[in-house]
Amino acid sequence: MSGDSVYIVFLGAPGAGKGTQAARVAEELNLAHIATGDLFRGAQSLDTELARQAKYYMEKGELVPDEITIQMVLERISAPDCEGGVIFDGFPRNLKQAEALDEALEGQGKTVDKVVYIKVSEEELLKRLSGRWICRNCQTPYHEVNSPPEVRGRCDRCGGELYQRADDTVETVKKRLQVYFSETASLIEYYALRGKLLEVEGEGSVDEVGSRIVESLKEEFARSG
Numbered sequence: 713m714s715g716d717s718v719y720i721v722f723l724g725a726p727g728a729g730k731g732t733q734a735a736r737v738a739e740e741l742n743l744a745h746i747a748t749g750d751l752f753r754g755a756q757s758l759d760t761e762l763a764r765q766a767k768y769y770m771e772k773g774e775l776v777p778d779e780i781t782i783q784m785v786l787e788r789i790s791a792p793d794c795e796g797g798v799i800f801d802g803f804p805r806n807l808k809q810a811e812a813l814d815e816a817l818e819g820q821g822k823t824v825d826k827v828v829y830i831k832v833s834e835e836e837l838l839k840r841l842s843g844r845w846i847c848r849n850c851q852t853p854y855h856e857v858n859s860p861p862e863v864r865g866r867c868d869r870c871g872g873e874l875y876q877r878a879d880d881t882v883e884t885v886k887k888r889l890q891v892y893f894s895e896t897a898s899l900i901e902y903y904a905l906r907g908k909l910l911e912v913e914g915e916g917s918v919d920e921v922g923s924r925i926v927e928s929l930k931e932e933f934a935r936s937g
């Protein structure tokens with residue numbers, strides 16, 4: 713661990729459950745949750761260059777350029793709520809971002825402590841991504857078949873309106889998976905070589921996968937003191 717603060721990266725393909733699990737674990741461990749996709753979507757209501765650029769790439773299922781993404785994340789982690797540590801969800805997504813994160817943390821005497829890699833088969837990813845609904849207010853995800861809300865179109869947690877992401881269409885989903893396998897999957901090796909990777913089986917219920925993640929993180933932190 714980096715002093716009193718903990719930095720954990722959640723890695724996995726789109727649809728692996730990163731967002732759901734990162735939010736749960738962040739709450740349980742009392743860490744800030746930084747989801748770059750949520751930050752980009754949140755920026756859409758603003759008339760800024762960042763919002764325009766992000767929209768352009770997100771709609772195509774491609775990565776937003778590194779300079780924009782890295783700067784946004786570095787600004788975000790310097791906020792006071794990140795002092796106790798952070799769970800990164802959807803960042804880094806390529807080698808350049810991983811190196812930029814390492815460098816920024818090292819500059820403050822900190823480091824990425826652990827990387828939770830949620831492993832899910834490609835067939836299951838496609839199934840999950842088509843049928844996904846998300847709360848506009850609190851971002852809780854639902855699935856038409858696997859985890860439907862109690863009331864259609866309404867969030868169980870906050871009553872917010874559920875919507876389907878514009879980039880959850882079949883074409884864009886395929887592109888996002890392709891980008892994951894060509895650019896992001898190499899980070900599995902990057903972190904494994906540094907002894908940071910924790911591989912967790914991502915199939916099963918949200919609770920089952922959540923318990924697996926928390927258990928393996930606790931074991932790791934107990935081992936490293």
Ligand code: AMP
Nearest residue numbers: 748749769770774775776781802803805
């Ligand atoms: P997500 O919500 O994590 O699935 O991200 C949705 C979209 O936001 C991605 O398809 C990218 O266009 C963009 N995005 C999110 N995180 C990053 C990142 N770390 N680097 C570049 N683009 C990103």
